[in-house]
Amino acid sequence: MPAVTFTVLKRDRATGARLGRLKTPHGTVETPVFMPVGTQATVKTMTPEEVAGVGAQIILANTYHLYLRPGAAIIREAGGLHNFMHWEKPILTDSGGFQVFSLADLREISDAGVTFRSHLDGSTHFMGPVESMAVQEALGADIAMAFDECVAYPASREEIEAGVERTSRWAEICLQVHRREDQAVFGIIQGGVIPELRRRSAREITALDFPGYGIGGLSVGEPKELMYSILEDLQGYLPENKPRYLMGVGSPDCLIEGVKRGVDMFDCVLPTRIARNGTVMTTYGKLVVRNADYARDFRPLDPECDCYTCRHYSRAYIRHLLKADEILGLRLTTIHNLYFLLKLMRRIRQAIASNDLEAMAADFYTKYNSGKI
Amino acid sequence: MPAVTFTVLKRDRATGARLGRLKTPHGTVETPVFMPVGTQATVKTMTPEEVAGVGAQIILANTYHLYLRPGAAIIREAGGLHNFMHWEKPILTDSGGFQVFSLADLREISDAGVTFRSHLDGSTHFMGPVESMAVQEALGADIAMAFDECVAYPASREEIEAGVERTSRWAEICLQVHRREDQAVFGIIQGGVIPELRRRSAREITALDFPGYGIGGLSVGEPKELMYSILEDLQGYLPENKPRYLMGVGSPDCLIEGVKRGVDMFDCVLPTRIARNGTVMTTYGKLVVRNADYARDFRPLDPECDCYTCRHYSRAYIRHLLKADEILGLRLTTIHNLYFLLKLMRRIRQAIASNDLEAMAADFYTKYNSGKI
Numbered sequence: 001m002p003a004v005t006f007t008v009l010k011r012d013r014a015t016g017a018r019l020g021r022l023k024t025p026h027g028t029v030e031t032p033v034f035m036p037v038g039t040q041a042t043v044k045t046m047t048p049e050e051v052a053g054v055g056a057q058i059i060l061a062n063t064y065h066l067y068l069r070p071g072a073a074i075i076r077e078a079g080g081l082h083n084f085m086h087w088e089k090p091i092l093t094d095s096g097g098f099q100v101f102s103l104a105d106l107r108e109i110s111d112a113g114v115t116f117r118s119h120l121d122g123s124t125h126f127m128g129p130v131e132s133m134a135v136q137e138a139l140g141a142d143i144a145m146a147f148d149e150c151v152a153y154p155a156s157r158e159e160i161e162a163g164v165e166r167t168s169r170w171a172e173i174c175l176q177v178h179r180r181e182d183q184a185v186f187g188i189i190q191g192g193v194i195p196e197l198r199r200r201s202a203r204e205i206t207a208l209d210f211p212g213y214g215i216g217g218l219s220v221g222e223p224k225e226l227m228y229s230i231l232e233d234l235q236g237y238l239p240e241n242k243p244r245y246l247m248g249v250g251s252p253d254c255l256i257e258g259v260k261r262g263v264d265m266f267d268c269v270l271p272t273r274i275a276r277n278g279t280v281m282t283t284y285g286k287l288v289v290r291n292a293d294y295a296r297d298f299r300p301l302d303p304e305c306d307c308y309t310c311r312h313y314s315r316a317y318i319r320h321l322l323k324a325d326e327i328l329g330l331r332l333t334t335i336h337n338l339y340f341l342l343k344l345m346r347r348i349r350q351a352i353a354s355n356d357l358e359a360m361a362a363d364f365y366t367k368y369n370s371g372k373i
Numbered sequence: 374m375p376a377v378t379f380t381v382l383k384r385d386r387a388t389g390a391r392l393g394r395l396k397t398p399h400g401t402v403e404t405p406v407f408m409p410v411g412t413q414a415t416v417k418t419m420t421p422e423e424v425a426g427v428g429a430q431i432i433l434a435n436t437y438h439l440y441l442r443p444g445a446a447i448i449r450e451a452g453g454l455h456n457f458m459h460w461e462k463p464i465l466t467d468s469g470g471f472q473v474f475s476l477a478d479l480r481e482i483s484d485a486g487v488t489f490r491s492h493l494d495g496s497t498h499f500m501g502p503v504e505s506m507a508v509q510e511a512l513g514a515d516i517a518m519a520f521d522e523c524v525a526y527p528a529s530r531e532e533i534e535a536g537v538e539r540t541s542r543w544a545e546i547c548l549q550v551h552r553r554e555d556q557a558v559f560g561i562i563q564g565g566v567i568p569e570l571r572r573r574s575a576r577e578i579t580a581l582d583f584p585g586y587g588i589g590g591l592s593v594g595e596p597k598e599l600m601y602s603i604l605e606d607l608q609g610y611l612p613e614n615k616p617r618y619l620m621g622v623g624s625p626d627c628l629i630e631g632v633k634r635g636v637d638m639f640d641c642v643l644p645t646r647i648a649r650n651g652t653v654m655t656t657y658g659k660l661v662v663r664n665a666d667y668a669r670d671f672r673p674l675d676p677e678c679d680c681y682t683c684r685h686y687s688r689a690y691i692r693h694l695l696k697a698d699e700i701l702g703l704r705l706t707t708i709h710n711l712y713f714l715l716k717l718m719r720r721i722r723q724a725i726a727s728n729d730l731e732a733m734a735a736d737f738y739t740k741y742n743s744g745k746i
């Protein structure tokens with residue numbers, strides 16, 4: 001019995017978007033799902049109760065960050081990430097690959113992995129598929145990700161192809177060394193924005209029969225249309241009965257368009273990061289609540305929202321908190337943004353259930369792009 | 374009918390410590406009480422629900438800070454501080470005097486008030502008793518404080534005496550100009566550490582018949598024993614049936630010793646400020662949870678504490694959060710410290726009720742000073 005199983009319950013008639021159910025050792029996740037990011041074993045500013053309260057079913061934690069600090073041994077001794085951070089629902093850990101390639105300095109790539117310097121203290125480390133699996137087993141998430149090479153955008157065809165080959169080799173090693181039976185490993189498909197290389201990566205990775213597949217290397221700077229066309233093309237090359245996880249994507253439009261193209265899972269720091277910069281998503285578009293416009297605006301962030309923030313606080317108060325560098329301001333915008341996105345995902349699931357995704361999406365876009373804040 | 378009324382319910386037999394009840398427009402407060410500080414219309418890092426959840430009955434907000442940002446007009450338009458910050462229990466605002474004298478630059482004192490420069494942007498402002506009352510009426514707390522001159526420690530007898538005289542004159546003006554019937558104004562007694570001047574200030578201020586009295590200008594650097602002896606001496610010069618508020622005091626020993634000397638109300642940034650620096654108060658003394666000693670310590674901050682933090686998180690996790698600059702770390706230490714102090718106040722009230730304050734205090738001190746963390 002695999003640690004994680006997935007069932008497609010229904011498809012939206014017009015778009016083919018999938019409604020599904022992902023069973024994990026820490027509970028069941030309804031898909032399509034957005035996973036808030038808890039990089040350092042905390043979804044920034046929030047308690048686990050608040051994260052669950054805004055509707056999160058599963059969160060993502062970052063292997064690279066936790067490996068560097070506090071270190072995998074401490075989290076293992078604490079009884080794993082769930083215990084350490086007091087989060088009882090499912091967790092997915094990324095492989096560390098993306099951060100090693102994007103955050104760390106002085107990378108030297110070999111077929112065994114990557115030598116890099118910590119962005120925290122400059123110390124030298126090595127991580128490859130073997131190390132990534134060991135760290136992720138210590139963290140003990142429900143879902144671990146295979147160690148992959150995420151090539152930057154833009155990149156040459158040769159670079160992308162080398163990334164695809166290395167990602168396939170590493171995927172195989174990950175499966176060979178992984179031991180924990182209460183943890184699933186998902187493979188990752190690379191291939192940049194070259195359909196042929198995407199198909200090759202999909203063919204090679206799915207041949208290894210993982211219980212789920214990440215789609216990596218998108219949302220890294222390429223035009224959205226390009227990302228959408230890659231997703232469309234990929235659909236035919238992924239098994240129907242396995243979850244598809246589009247990594248690092250979290251803007252409302254990309255969530256909707258991703259779901260339309262068969263994606264089941266997403267994660268992104270976007271909602272929490274822009275919240276801390278004083279930008280919130282509302283029914284009628286983005287609102288920069290830090291702006292002076294809102295100094296005397298006593299309406300909630302989003303009059304159509306019923307989150308904790310919108311039920312109790314005004315734009316004027318939240319702006320004051322942000323201007324005064326008060327932590328509560330960051331908490332309130334974060335709560336609202338996550339609630340907003342997770343509610344969008346709920347609407348999406350309901351729309352698929354009632355074969356209504358196109359209409360729901362059209363309605364969302366009309367309001368969101370109206371600018372009538 | 375005054376906005377705020379006070380009743381002494383009982384006195385501890387041995388010490389004379391007072392158990393009381395303070396009725397305000399926003400509810401009843403059991404004394405002795407510690408008031409958490411919400412300087413900028415927020416108790417740093419916490420929601421109002423959390424502040425109430427750790428046991429706070431009343432909070433303090435700072436007139437000086439709110440006058441500068443966001444400004445009294447915005448808070449008035451929001452319907453007052455209670456509405457603005459979503460706190461439904463009682464609020465006390467200080468007069469702004471202490472901050473004008475300690476935080477602002479370029480002070481020029483006249484008999485009408487103080488010209489000062491904002492510590493935020495250097496802009497010039499004037500505040501005296503008239504202005505302080507106007508701002509505090511706009512904020513709309515249950516209790517406003519008279520505008521006083523807080524002389525630094527140490528100061529010459531002449532400086533202290535001038536401060537006492539000015540404080541008396543300003544107290545009279547405050548009473549004359551104050552209009553709100555749903556807000557009480559407390560007088561403030563100054564006089565440094567000179568018993569004779571303290572008595573004079575007490576005589577002059579109590580002659581004005583305020584519904585409560587602040588004891589200002591203590592806990593500003595003088596030895597604790599000196600503060601205790603001033604409090605002892607003052608007891609005979611304050612009316613029995615009015616609350617006594619020792620301003621800016623919040624360490625466990627000063628709370629206990631203050632209560633023994635007849636104090637009913639306290640406020641201090643100490644528990645929340647040291648929390649954000651990674652220091653927590655526990656049954657067995659202070660613990661600097663940031664220290665490397667606690668990296669693998671999976672016990673709660675205080676094994677005898679049942680606060681939210683201690684029920685769910687380890688020292689190792691909290692240390693990780695603080696080292697990684699995660700806001701949740703500041704939230705968890707703040708919750709614990711406030712809970713700890715407010716529970717101490719509850720124990721003190723119970724001890725007075727059962728004529729047991731000396732024994733309770735001895736028990737507290739034995740453990741707190743044992744260093745058996």
Ligand SMILES: [Zn+2]
Binds near residue numbers: 306307311
């Ligand atoms: Zn909201």
Ligand SMILES: [Zn+2]
Binds near residue numbers: 680
């Ligand atoms: Zn505690």
